Amino acid sequence: MSDLNKQAELLHERFTFAGTGEVFSFTTLQEPPEGFEEQAPYVLALVKLDEGPLVTAQLTDVDGPIEIGDRVEMVTRKLSTEGGKGMIVYGYKFRKVLSRA
Amino acid sequence: MRDVAIIGVGRTPVGEHWGSSLRMLAADAINEALKNAGLTQVDALYLGNAYGASVSSQTHLGALVADYAGLSGIEAYTCEAAEASGAAALRTAYMAVASGSVETALVVGVEKSTDTVGGARVMARNVSIDADFEAAQGATITALAAMLMRRYMHEYHVGLDVFEGFSINAHANGGRSEYAMFRNTIKPGRFAGAPLVSDPVNLFDSAPDADGAAALVITTAERAGDLVPQPIRIAASSAATDTLALHDRSDLLYLKGANLSAYKAYQQAAIQPSDIDLFELHDAFTILSTLTLEATGFAERGEGWKLAQSNAIGLAGDLPISTFGGLKSRGNPAGAAGVYQAVEACLQLRGEAGANQVANARIAMIQNLGGLGSTAITHVLKA
Numbered sequence: 001m002s003d004l005n006k007q008a009e010l011l012h013e014r015f016t017f018a019g020t021g022e023v024f025s026f027t028t029l030q031e032p033p034e035g036f037e038e039q040a041p042y043v044l045a046l047v048k049l050d051e052g053p054l055v056t057a058q059l060t061d062v063d064g065p066i067e068i069g070d071r072v073e074m075v076t077r078k079l080s081t082e083g084g085k086g087m088i089v090y091g092y093k094f095r096k097v098l099s100r101a
Numbered sequence: 102m103r104d105v106a107i108i109g110v111g112r113t114p115v116g117e118h119w120g121s122s123l124r125m126l127a128a129d130a131i132n133e134a135l136k137n138a139g140l141t142q143v144d145a146l147y148l149g150n151a152y153g154a155s156v157s158s159q160t161h162l163g164a165l166v167a168d169y170a171g172l173s174g175i176e177a178y179t180c181e182a183a184e185a186s187g188a189a190a191l192r193t194a195y196m197a198v199a200s201g202s203v204e205t206a207l208v209v210g211v212e213k214s215t216d217t218v219g220g221a222r223v224m225a226r227n228v229s230i231d232a233d234f235e236a237a238q239g240a241t242i243t244a245l246a247a248m249l250m251r252r253y254m255h256e257y258h259v260g261l262d263v264f265e266g267f268s269i270n271a272h273a274n275g276g277r278s279e280y281a282m283f284r285n286t287i288k289p290g291r292f293a294g295a296p297l298v299s300d301p302v303n304l305f306d307s308a309p310d311a312d313g314a315a316a317l318v319i320t321t322a323e324r325a326g327d328l329v330p331q332p333i334r335i336a337a338s339s340a341a342t343d344t345l346a347l348h349d350r351s352d353l354l355y356l357k358g359a360n361l362s363a364y365k366a367y368q369q370a371a372i373q374p375s376d377i378d379l380f381e382l383h384d385a386f387t388i389l390s391t392l393t394l395e396a397t398g399f400a401e402r403g404e405g406w407k408l409a410q411s412n413a414i415g416l417a418g419d420l421p422i423s424t425f426g427g428l429k430s431r432g433n434p435a436g437a438a439g440v441y442q443a444v445e446a447c448l449q450l451r452g453e454a455g456a457n458q459v460a461n462a463r464i465a466m467i468q469n470l471g472g473l474g475s476t477a478i479t480h481v482l483k484a
Contacts, residue, residue: 024353025255027247027299029239033227034220036239044244046252046348054348056235056245068255079237091237 019074020097021049026059026066035080035089047072047094060093071097102199106325106332107482109138109318110444115282115432117215118312123150123157124169126314127211131170134207134316139328143318144203146170146177147194149187149210151436153179155225157213166209176203183229184385185471186210187315187439188340188478194319195338195480205320210440214310214433222310226435229472231346243307243386245347245473247299250388253354254301257403261301264387265292266409267422268305268429271384274416275426277456282311282432308385311432315440317447333447336464337369337481345475356389356396358477359468363397366466370481374398377481378462379449380420381442383470384427393468421459424449439469443480450484 026045029036036042043059043066059066060077072094079091111133113126121129127148135141146167153159163177180189187210197203217225227236230245254260268287275281287305295305325332341361344350350357367373374397382397384390391405399420400408408414414422425431425445428438446465448454454462468479 025248025252027244027251027302028297029241029244029299031223031241031243031298032220032239033223033236033241035224037220039239042239044238044240044248046248046353054353056238056240056346056348058239068251080239089237 017049017051021047021072023066023068023070023072024048024054025068035082038081045094058093059095061095073097103201104322105195105198105319105335106322107317107319107335107443107447108325108329108332109134109140110316110447111137112280112315112441112444113313114280115311115313115434115441118213119215123153123159123162123211123213124165126213126312127166127209128170130211130314130316131207131209134318138318140205140318143172143175143205143207145175145194145197146172146207146209147190148177148179149190149208149436149440150179150212151181151183151186151229152212152214152225155228156217156222162211166211182476182478183471184383184433184435184438185469185476185478186436187441188467188469188480191317191439191443191480192338192340192478195335198319198321204324205318207316207318208440209314209316210434210437211314212434212437213312214435215312226310234346234348241299242472243302244299246307246386246388247302249347249353249473250301250386253388253391256354259406261293263406264306264391264409265289266414267384267387267390268292270409270414271423271427271429274424274457275430278425278431281426281430282309283430302386306387308428308433311434313432313434313437313441315437315444317440317443331451331484333450334483335480336483337366337479339365339369340476340478341365342476343474345472347473354392355402356392356474356477358474359393359470360396362477362479363468366479366481372464372481377420377464377466379424379446379459379465380422381424381427381446381465381467382422383438383468384423384429385433385470389470389473390422397468416457416459424454424459425457439467439478442467442469443482446482450482
């Protein structure tokens with residue numbers, strides 16, 4: 001194996017996150033790109049995962065104000081649609097951590 | 102390496118050019134720049150264009166534009182680095198001439214942004230953010246700028262109103278230039294209440310998508326002196342990068358690429374930030390102006406906005422910025438923006454800036470960013 005390949009292997013290690021973190025910043029989009037119109041306006045956030053990294057993702061199931069520092073957890077949701085007969089893309093979003101009843 | 106100078110400038114007004122195509126805009130700017138330099142032929146043409154593929158369904162602009170401008174046969178191709186494409190083309194031309202590979206080169210930045218509207222335009226401009234980890238989540242460049250701005254406001258405990266000076270200054274200067282897209286003035290106190298685009302970014306904060314083309318003719322400094330009375334020397338040319346995705350930055354509120362490219366430029370030109378008479382920075386959003394001033398040595402971290410609180414950034418201030426309106430008022434023709442900055446800086450250094458003239462301008466810095474600083478290309482020009 002060449003040194004370059006070794007370096008790439010070291011840099012890109014697979015890792016599974018717990019899927020929990022907090023809102024680091026956020027915005028509400030009024031002008032969405034194609035494929036996201038039916039969800040607009042929607043909330044996009046930078047989520048700081050508990051393990052450290054930031055990730056860009058939508059906040060979903062939003063009812064009420066959002067603040068920097070809010071605890072969130074990952075959920076699987078529909079991200080976008082490519083027209084009436086096109087692909088439906090699923091992926092990760094985050095929602096506020098629900099309090100346990 | 103040979104010394105390099107700019108000997109011709111040209112530009113179209115910035116706006117919605119529904120009656121002109123990419124090739125027509127580019128040729129208009131090229132013809133003006135060639136005439137300005139007193140030349141009819143060059144050895145190479147380097148184009149800056151960001152969204153030709155996604156807005157105009159057109160790539161391969163080198164061959165297209167060279168032929169349409171009557172220069173068929175010469176070396177010609179596009180340099181792409183999102184909104185920094187124009188500066189990338191200038192730097193490519195600089196390297197070609199400095200190296201001795203090319204004697205005289207044209208640089209043209211050209212963009213047609215307004216031939217699409219709504220979600221299609223947002224989609225077309227979204228190709229320059231991280232497709233897999235940002236665009237796939239529904240992010241846009243404006244939304245990413247908004248999250249950067251909100252975090253800045255949170256960490257430094259400032260309100261939206263502290264950013265208004267950047268837009269007021271840009272529109273005051275753009276109002277004096279017939280080449281600017283939006284020449285209206287913004288009254289103090291009106292900024293924070295403007296309609297939201299992606300909160301906290303509003304209409305008075307973000308630069309408008311625009312059409313336009315700007316061009317430069319460059320050659321060796323030695324040859325330049327024989328051709329024109331006032332060649333403008335390129336004293337520094339440097340490029341640097343930061344992560345493409347905003348979320349991958351270890352220090353979100355610091356424009357590492359802007360810092361690296363500016364300090365390389367200071368070293369090349371053997372100057373300090375305080376030597377600079379005017380700075381055409383990349384004011385696509387007021388948060389970018391703020392963070393740029395912090396990254397390039399004009400303000401401490403968390404205090405870039407303070408320069409916009411005083412008259413420091415005005416035409417008569419210590420550090421005039423956006424002297425022809427910047428991206429905010431002149432308009433943001435994406436891949437052409439960096440070439441407009443260079444044209445405007447040349448006019449300032451020649452003393453040909455008219456109502457926008459900065460008195461006794463000798464040294465100008467221009468910095469063109471791709472996205473939110475993922476690419477940063479800096480040039481220092483000297484009279």
